[in-house]
């Protein structure tokens with residue numbers, strides 16, 4: 001049983017992959033499992049808060065417990081991939097369409113709304129917002145984790161490194177002096 005630690009897990013605690021992406025499954029229109037399922041693991045609470053796996057913007061929410069995917073939020077990440085967080089607890093959504101989100105923004109709580117057999121996060125990724133069989137991508141590939149049943153995903157708690165500071169603007173006076181000095185040198189030789 002593999003254990004991986006990442007800083008952009010959807011669960012800021014321990015989670016376990018209970019159903020990998022792409023497993024043949026006639027219960028899905030595509031004929032295979034179009035997402036990857038995460039459940040709480042170890043000491044993680046039953047309905048942990050879910051967080052974005054990528055920085056992005058909320059493009060759709062469903063606040064109702066139906067249909068199949070239940071309470072959900074869709075986030076377009078900064079790389080142009082759409083993410084769908086499904087089956088969340090009714091009433092737990094903490095984001096609205098248009099919200100800018102990062103790895104620390106609570107989305108809602110892992111739940112069991114929609115067509116489910118138990119509480120889990122069904123996480124999907126797609127190249128377009130049409131969520132077609134031909135546009136789904138393997139979320140595990142993007143997250144860099146094994147797409148394997150019973151993989152334990154730990155969260156390392158680190159935050160995204162801040163943007164590097166702007167280079168200091170050289171003082172005009174100094175620059176001016178240097179230009180004068182350079183001119184002097186040029187004149188000399």
Ligand SMILES: [Zn+2]
Nearest residue numbers: 035036037122
């Ligand atoms: Zn699923």
